[in-house]
Structure formats: structure tokens, C-alpha cells
Amino acid sequence: MYEDKTLVCKDCGAEFVFTAGEQEFYAEKGFQNEPSRCKACRMARKATRPAAGAAREMHDAVCAECGKATQVPFLPREDRPVYCSECFAARRG
Helix, strand or coil: CCCCEEEECCCCCCEEEECHHHHHHHHHHCCCCCCCCCHHHHHHHHHHCCCCCCCCCCEEEECCCCCCEEEECCCCCCCCCCCCHHHHHHHHC
């Protein structure tokens, strides 16, 4: 049913083979798209991302709703309100 396909990596431009076995695996998992990167580029890209569960850099802020000191995983800006987790959850409804 599946046949090996030659694809071109969108990062390095190298050709790579999308094997019949890989295509079957993708179909079993319900993946809609073919891979767009070769194995070397996928591994390099994965190596630059933070590991799952890795500590995120947190920034101090003051909740715009209750005034409580809190920490958020983004750099707060003066023109946007920041909420503590309780106030944020209440606002989401």
C-alpha cells in the first residue's frame, strides 16, 4: 500500500527518504502531513528546544486585579494587565 518517497528537507535542502514503514506509522498516529525536515535537521531542531518539564524563566509581577505579588513566564509590559493564577482563572470563567 505504501511506497518509499523521496522528499526535500525545508531547512537544508537535502533529499531524504520517507519510507513505507514511516508512512504507515504516520497513518496509524493520524498525522496528516508528511515530514518536512530530514532526520538530521529534526534532531538539530529538537536539541535547541527546552526539554519537557524544564524550568522556565519566571518574572515578578503584581496582579492587576487583586494586587498580589505573582510570577509569570513572560516579561510583563506596562500597557497590558497581568493577573495571578487565581484571578486569571476567574476571568476565564
